[in-house]
Amino acid sequence: MAATTNKSRLAWLGLTPFVLFAAAFELMPVVTLVRSSLSGGAGITLDNFARALTPNIIAAFGNSLYLSLTTAIGGTIFGTLVAYAIVTSPNAMLRHAVTALANVTANFGGAPLAFAFIITLGSTGFLTLLLGYVGIDLYPGFRIYSISGLGIAYIYFQTPLSILLVIPAMAGLRREWAEAAASLGATKLEYWRLIAIPMLAPAMLGSFFLLFANAFGAYATAWTLTGSDVNLVPVQIAALVRGEVVLDPELADALAVLSLIIMVICLFAYQHFARLLRRGQ
Amino acid sequence: MTLRVPSWRFWVLALFVLFMIVPVIATGLFSVATRWDRTLWPEGLTFAWWIKVTARSAFMTTLMNSIWAGTVSVLVSLVLVVPTTYLAHTRLPKAKPFLEFLSILPFALPGVVLALGLIRLYAKVPLPLINTPNILIAAYVIITLPFMYRAVINSLESIDTKSLTEAAQILGANPLQVLLRVIVPNIMPGVVNGSLLVFSAVFAEFVLANLLIGTRFKTFPIYLVEFTRSDARQASALALMSFAIAWLIALGVLWTAGQANKSRQVASRA
Numbered sequence: 100m101a102a103t104t105n106k107s108r109l110a111w112l113g114l115t116p117f118v119l120f121a122a123a124f125e126l127m128p129v130v131t132l133v134r135s136s137l138s139g140g141a142g143i144t145l146d147n148f149a150r151a152l153t154p155n156i157i158a159a160f161g162n163s164l165y166l167s168l169t170t171a172i173g174g175t176i177f178g179t180l181v182a183y184a185i186v187t188s189p190n191a192m193l194r195h196a197v198t199a200l201a202n203v204t205a206n207f208g209g210a211p212l213a214f215a216f217i218i219t220l221g222s223t224g225f226l227t228l229l230l231g232y233v234g235i236d237l238y239p240g241f242r243i244y245s246i247s248g249l250g251i252a253y254i255y256f257q258t259p260l261s262i263l264l265v266i267p268a269m270a271g272l273r274r275e276w277a278e279a280a281a282s283l284g285a286t287k288l289e290y291w292r293l294i295a296i297p298m299l300a301p302a303m304l305g306s307f308f309l310l311f312a313n314a315f316g317a318y319a320t321a322w323t324l325t326g327s328d329v330n331l332v333p334v335q336i337a338a339l340v341r342g343e344v345v346l347d348p349e350l351a352d353a354l355a356v357l358s359l360i361i362m363v364i365c366l367f368a369y370q371h372f373a374r375l376l377r378r379g380q
Numbered sequence: 381m382t383l384r385v386p387s388w389r390f391w392v393l394a395l396f397v398l399f400m401i402v403p404v405i406a407t408g409l410f411s412v413a414t415r416w417d418r419t420l421w422p423e424g425l426t427f428a429w430w431i432k433v434t435a436r437s438a439f440m441t442t443l444m445n446s447i448w449a450g451t452v453s454v455l456v457s458l459v460l461v462v463p464t465t466y467l468a469h470t471r472l473p474k475a476k477p478f479l480e481f482l483s484i485l486p487f488a489l490p491g492v493v494l495a496l497g498l499i500r501l502y503a504k505v506p507l508p509l510i511n512t513p514n515i516l517i518a519a520y521v522i523i524t525l526p527f528m529y530r531a532v533i534n535s536l537e538s539i540d541t542k543s544l545t546e547a548a549q550i551l552g553a554n555p556l557q558v559l560l561r562v563i564v565p566n567i568m569p570g571v572v573n574g575s576l577l578v579f580s581a582v583f584a585e586f587v588l589a590n591l592l593i594g595t596r597f598k599t600f601p602i603y604l605v606e607f608t609r610s611d612a613r614q615a616s617a618l619a620l621m622s623f624a625i626a627w628l629i630a631l632g633v634l635w636t637a638g639q640a641n642k643s644r645q646v647a648s649r650a
Contacts, residue, residue, distance in 0.1 A: 110471040117464035121482045124518040125525075128497025129489070135500060181396045184389040197393060203630040204400045209586050210605045211622040214615055215403035217608070218410045223417035225406040232420060255399065316490030319586035323605055333587075336492040340499060340591050348500065355493045362488040370484070 129359070136352040147353040156335060156354065162246060163315055163332040163358075170253040171310035175303055177254070178261025185262070186269040198266070201259035208256045213323035216243055216252045244325050252324060253314050260313065261306045268302035268376060305372035312365035315358065332358050404623055411616035433614035438603060446600035449513065449589075450579040453520040457528045457578055460521065462571065465532045466559055470541050483529035486522055491587030494519055498592065513597050519588045524578040531574025535567035535640060569640035573633060580629040584622065 139146045185197050219226050220243040227237050242248055272295060280290040318333040327334050332354065339351035411429055413422030433439060468475040486494075498519060502509045509515040541563065548562045564571065586601040595602075604622060607615035 107471065110467055111475075113467045114464055114472070114475060117460045117479075120460055120518070121522070121525075124498065125482060125485060125489075125522045128494060128501050129485075131501045132493070132497045177396070180392050184392040184396075188389060188393070193393070197397065199631075199634060200397065200400055202634055203627050206580060206584075206626045206630050207404075207623060209584055210601050210608065211407075211584075211619040211626075212403070214604070214608050214619045215407040215623075217612070218616060219403045219406045225409075225416075226402065228418075228420055255403070258396070259400070312488065316493075318490070318492050319601070322586075323608055333490055333492045336490075336496060337587070337591060340492065340496050351496055352500065355496050358490060359488065359493055362490065362493075366484065366488045 132352045132355050132359070135349055136356040138349065147349045148357070151350050151353040151357070155330065159330045159332050159335045160357075162330050166246060166250060166253065166331065167311045167314040170250055170257050170314045171307050173250075173254050174257025174261045174310045175265075175306045178258045178306065179265050179299065179303055181258065182262045182265040182269050186266065186272075187274075198262075201262040203259075205256065205259040205263060208317075209319035210323040212255060213252055213320045216248070216255070216324065220248065220251065244328060246329050249321055249324055249329055252320055253317065256320075257310045257313065261310060264306040264309065265299065265302045268299055272298055301372045301375040305369050305376060308365045308368040308372065312362050312369070315361060315365070404620075407616050407623070408620050411613065411620050413613075429613040430617045433607070433617050438598070442598045442600045442603040445597060446583050449516065449520065449599060450582040452517050453524065453582045454575045454578050456517060457521045457524060458571070458575065461525070461528045461532055462564070463559060465529060465536060466541070466563055469533065469536045470545060479529065483525045486525050489523065491523070491585075492591065494523065495588055495591035511593055511596060513593065516588060516592050516597065519592060520578075520582045520585065523585075523588070524581050527577035527581065528574045531570045531577065532567065535570025536563075538570075538640075538643075539563075539566050566643075569636050569643055573636040573640055576629055576633045576636060580626060580633070583629075584626060 136147050137143050137145070181197070181201075185194050188194050188197075216224075218224055220237070220241075221227065222238050222242075224243070230237055243251070276294055277290055280294055281287075285293070316333060318337060321329060321331055321334060322337070327338060336351060336354050336358070339347075339354070409422055410416055412425050412427060414424035414426050414428075416422040465479065468479050498515060499510060502515065509518075544562050544566065545558050548558045553562065584601060585599070586605065589597070589599045589602055590605075600618075600622070604615060604618040607618055
């Protein structure tokens with residue numbers, strides 16, 4: 100008996116290197132930010148948060164939430180359509196090729212992607228020139244270096260991620276069900292409204308929340324494409340880290356904690372729907 | 381064979397495939413174009429930009445720095461995650477939710493937030509951390525924890541660790557031998573899969589490299605961003621290289637994931 104307790108104690112001891120590493124570089128940085136954001140002249144205070152919410156920062160949150168919301172919805176809807184087209188395609192080679200493409204492009208992002216969009220949709224970009232030839236002038240109405248340009252670049256990496264998240268749920272959607280529904284007199288619309296959408300809802304909602312967090316935390320694409328022209332939360336935090344703005348560490352910490360709260364909510368929501376999905380299968 | 385109107389499926393897939401490949405092809409063409417800003421097609425083709433950008437000493441340095449950072453992050457992650465996950469899986473199921481939590485939390489940690497937290501925590505600590513590659517590697521191991529942990533735990537759950545461990549112990553193996561010579565070979569496809577995901581993420585990472593050490597240790601993505609501001613043609617060659625590397629690694633990831641699935645099926649049939 101004593102030997103087994105000793106052994107299990109030894110086993111717990113075996114976890115220490117990992118736990119120490121995670122504490123030092125994962126948990127402690129977060130704890131430091133939370134504590135410092137709540138600290139003020141005397142004890143715990145929300146002062147820093149009140150101070151952080153200047154019109155400029157509120158605008159940054161507005162832009163970030165808008166960009167995350169639109170690209171998460173757009174990416175999920177487009178991704179679901181493509182996933183449905185893949186799953187129902189009779190051509191096995193096509194199915195594999197497009198799934199592999201989604202797998203590869205889900206890893207494209209950051210600086211190279213932002214640059215590829217400058218080449219494609221910049222003022223002398225390939226698509227801009229092509230559209231000009233057929234009489235559609237993108238510029239000056241549209242700019243790739245703006246928030247809508249950023250939205251297009253974000254949709255690029257959001258869509259394949261959504262495809263990969265939704266495809267497993269599609270496999271659960273059996274072809275016979277559509278036939279069964281039709282033979283019972285259901286219209287196509289009723290089939291979608293009453294059977295397919297409820298079946299796919301957890302996967303689509305899970306995808307929405309993961310994509311939302313993915314966009315909200317993204318910095319490299321925005322920085323390469325627009326520098327600090329588009330006012331976003333990660334751009335603001337990075338500027339504070341570089342000390343470009345007045346040195347006020349507690350202010351930066353409050354901003355970081357606010358975005359952490361948004362990310363954690365998204366992650367919990369994603370986990371919740373992922374669990375629903377696993378139970379359903 | 382009669383000509384028929386393509387279905388909605390064709391249009392959706394065509395739109396997706398075009399959207400995914402046009403920016404990449406445009407970047408590739410731009411990198412070999414003499415001039416391409418007033419005509420629909422490049423005015424001429426040249427390899428000058430590729431030769432120019434790869435001839436710089438900074439090109440090799442930054443490429444090597446990124447390969448080094450990726451390799452070291454993978455090794456540190458393997459040493460930390462594999463034994464810990466094995467221990468938790470076989471001996472300490474109570475520790476699993478805690479590991480689960482630690483390995484999902486990085487998804488909620490944007491690069492800018494982690495960088496700020498690390499700087500605020502360690503800026504004044506007299507250890508060789510801030511402004512050195514050490515802190516960068518540590519941050520990389522943390523942000524890639526979800527990939528490595530998932531890959532290792534999925535592999536462990538797919539094999540019968542208990543029987544394998546007992547069999548090896550009966551044959552006189554010590555715990556380290558059990559892990560290295562029995563368990564690891566059995567979870568190899570999963571481990572390779574996780575390692576490739578970690579390497580790919582680290583190789584392309586920009587935010588932490590930019591904020592934690594800046595110009596003192598330049599990585600490939602940092603070099604690329606510098607060029608996007610100064611010379612678009614050379615930047616396009618670098619961007620295409622990044623795509624090619626990400627593409628190669630992603631194919632490796634797909635292939636090893638297929639291998640891991642295959643061995644899982646064999647294991648479950650046995």
